[in-house]
Amino acid sequence: MDIQQLTDFSPEAIDKAFAAVLADAQSTIASPGFDAEAFRLEWLGRKQGRLKQLSDAWLKTAPVEGKKLIGQRFNALKEAIEGALENAGTGTAKVTVSSLDITLPGTTQPVGAEHPLVKTMAEIVDVFRKMGYSTRLGPEVESDFYNFESLNFPPNHPARDTQDTLVIADQEGKPLRERLLMRTHTSPVQIRSMLMEEPPLRLVIPGKVHRNDESDATHSPVFHQVEGLCVDTNITFSDLKGTLDHAMKAFFGSSVKTRFFPSFFPFTEPSADVQISCIFCGGKGCRKCKHSGWIELLGCGMVDPNVFEAVNQRRIELGKDPVYDTSKISGFAFGMGVDRITMMKYGISDIGLLYSGDNRFLEQFA
Numbered sequence: 001m002d003i004q005q006l007t008d009f010s011p012e013a014i015d016k017a018f019a020a021v022l023a024d025a026q027s028t029i030a031s032p033g034f035d036a037e038a039f040r041l042e043w044l045g046r047k048q049g050r051l052k053q054l055s056d057a058w059l060k061t062a063p064v065e066g067k068k069l070i071g072q073r074f075n076a077l078k079e080a081i082e083g084a085l086e087n088a089g090t091g092t093a094k095v096t097v098s099s100l101d102i103t104l105p106g107t108t109q110p111v112g113a114e115h116p117l118v119k120t121m122a123e124i125v126d127v128f129r130k131m132g133y134s135t136r137l138g139p140e141v142e143s144d145f146y147n148f149e150s151l152n153f154p155p156n157h158p159a160r161d162t163q164d165t166l167v168i169a170d171q172e173g174k175p176l177r178e179r180l181l182m183r184t185h186t187s188p189v190q191i192r193s194m195l196m197e198e199p200p201l202r203l204v205i206p207g208k209v210h211r212n213d214e215s216d217a218t219h220s221p222v223f224h225q226v227e228g229l230c231v232d233t234n235i236t237f238s239d240l241k242g243t244l245d246h247a248m249k250a251f252f253g254s255s256v257k258t259r260f261f262p263s264f265f266p267f268t269e270p271s272a273d274v275q276i277s278c279i280f281c282g283g284k285g286c287r288k289c290k291h292s293g294w295i296e297l298l299g300c301g302m303v304d305p306n307v308f309e310a311v312n313q314r315r316i317e318l319g320k321d322p323v324y325d326t327s328k329i330s331g332f333a334f335g336m337g338v339d340r341i342t343m344m345k346y347g348i349s350d351i352g353l354l355y356s357g358d359n360r361f362l363e364q365f366a
């Protein structure tokens, strides 16, 4: 191709001239028996290459008003030719130009959706928010002090065995209370909150927890809890019952009944397990509730005075007032498993699906 001198420097004429050069390059690249090395020499050669000639003929001689556009088109052309040459080597020869081609299909951005666990957790939190509770979060890597000691699990207490703990490696050199572990429950955030804040408190604490559990249809080493803590003057077990009864009705529907059974947790005294009437059969008895009519859903109780004492002690160490005076204040706490509630709600039979990251599963909840 002989290089024509440009005489017309209107944008249309410039675009037309560059389009002709590009078309020429494209047809060479697309032709059978295309030789990439020969093409490179012919078009991109530093001294004799066509692009060099083009630059000499069009760019250098252009009048001021045409120079900017020619410069831009020249760079775009060079990029397009180099790109096409690269693609030719991978068998996907295609010349692209950096100007906008509105006929190309757009890139779709799939809209994400909340994971069913996150959705359920937010819905539970919302029930309590409407009762005046606010949300707190805490770390998943926790110290023995927050996860156990301050919650009235003394060292070597058998209650620790109920929480199959995943510990962080190489902590033996530290005093026990400073050793790190993966939190086994959200309860340590009760302590962290009471260290930072003074009563009255009404808090919900959603989060991820970890246990050394073998995976099966109902167990996963990672799962989720929502914790609650209410501390004020004159908080009684009736407040606990009323609050949880209301929360269960707000979450599962107003026909749901609750009942409380004596239980044990080191950090509450007395402690209780809460059951709700079976949401599948209405309490008549079915396979889901093992024909009992009831489903066990959460643990709760009145905050053990030893917990307030541990908080006061630590507050003093931190230079703060020990304001959790057990002669004046009391409180209740509760904790529930989000995964089980989610599985019940959506009819999911294998907890592993919630952690598989499989979009075919997750899309069903979008």
Ligand code: DAH
Pocket (backbone or CB within 6 Å): 184, 185, 186, 187, 227, 228, 265, 268, 298, 299, 300, 301, 332, 333, 334, 335, 336
């Ligand atoms: N932390 C307990 C667990 O993981 C659940 C729990 C029970 C939390 C009773 C509480 C509570 O706050 O009062 O098994």
